[in-house]
Amino acid sequence: MGNQILLLITFLAMTCALVIAFEPSPLQDFCVADTTSSGSYRINGFPCLDSKLATAEHFFFSGLHIPGNTSNPVGGKVTPVNVGQIPGLNTLGISLARIDYAPWGVIPPHTHPRATEILTVLEGSLNVGFVTSNPNNKLISKVLNKGDVFVFPVGLVHYQQNVGNGIAISLSSLSSQNPGVNTIANAVFGSNPAISEDVLAKSFQVDKSVISSIQAKF
Incomplete structure (x- = not known):
């Protein structure tokens, strides 16, 4: 009985993993993005145009x-x-x-x-x-x-x-x-608002003046 329960649990775990690992097939031929829609509802993309x-x-x-x-x-x-x-x-x-x-x-x-x-x-x-x-x-x-x-x-x-x-x-x-796309230099040195110079100086092991100089370029 114990082995049967273990097998059942293993089967269910594998089934759940497969469900999580793959996206379902589209349920329509296409979903042209309706970029003018005022609705806020999204399913991994833009709302569908008729x-x-x-x-x-x-x-x-x-x-x-x-x-x-x-x-x-x-x-x-x-x-x-x-x-x-x-x-x-x-x-x-x-x-x-x-x-x-x-x-x-x-x-x-x-x-x-x-x-x-x-x-x-x-x-x-x-x-x-x-x-x-x-x-x-x-x-x-x-x-x-x-x-x-x-x-x-x-x-x-x-x-x-x-x-x-x-x-x-x-x-x-x-x-x-x-x-x-997330360009590393832009994200680190050009964020809005800026990441503090202290955080970046410690992270990159350089003086704050170096950080200020780099941030000025972004």
């Missing part, structure tokens, strides 16, 4: 052929294609981004809290990498060339750098219609 009002424009974006402007301090520019650009992506769990890099330009260390990213190099060479979680914080990095593909696991800090004297271009696919 499907009878859907048009081809809700599933369309034009512009990935246009180079991004890399005339900025980091020399990198992201052109996103997520639910903000294509309302029809709402609830579908996928998005894209074109990334342009000036010579030696970077996309600074950042995370996507809601998505794994798979990057393909279209032009040039990139040094890419991500850092594993505490306590190891291992850097896993590689130099990629045209046609190469690299994966950044969801939530981990990662970066890209053009390691050539010409332009570089990459295309990223992300496993969320709205992956989010």
Whole structure:
């Protein structure tokens, strides 16, 4: 009897784990984001526009052929294609981004809290990498060339750098219609209101004057 109860508990635990681990299949063909709705009700996305009002424009974006402007301090520019650009992506769990890099330009260390990213190099060479979680914080990095593909696991800090004297271009696919982005430097040194200099000075083991200088840039 005891073994039967143990087996039943184990079966129930496994069943619950499977239910938690997988999202249910969509119950409709699509859910075009209704960004004008005044309602506050959300189910992992925007409210659905009446499907009878859907048009081809809700599933369309034009512009990935246009180079991004890399005339900025980091020399990198992201052109996103997520639910903000294509309302029809709402609830579908996928998005894209074109990334342009000036010579030696970077996309600074950042995370996507809601998505794994798979990057393909279209032009040039990139040094890419991500850092594993505490306590190891291992850097896993590689130099990629045209046609190469690299994966950044969801939530981990990662970066890209053009390691050539010409332009570089990459295309990223992300496993969320709205992956989010949290650039580490912006979050730490450019928060609003600012994190106290004392906290940051102790965290980075530097003088407060160094923190003040960095915060001024953000």
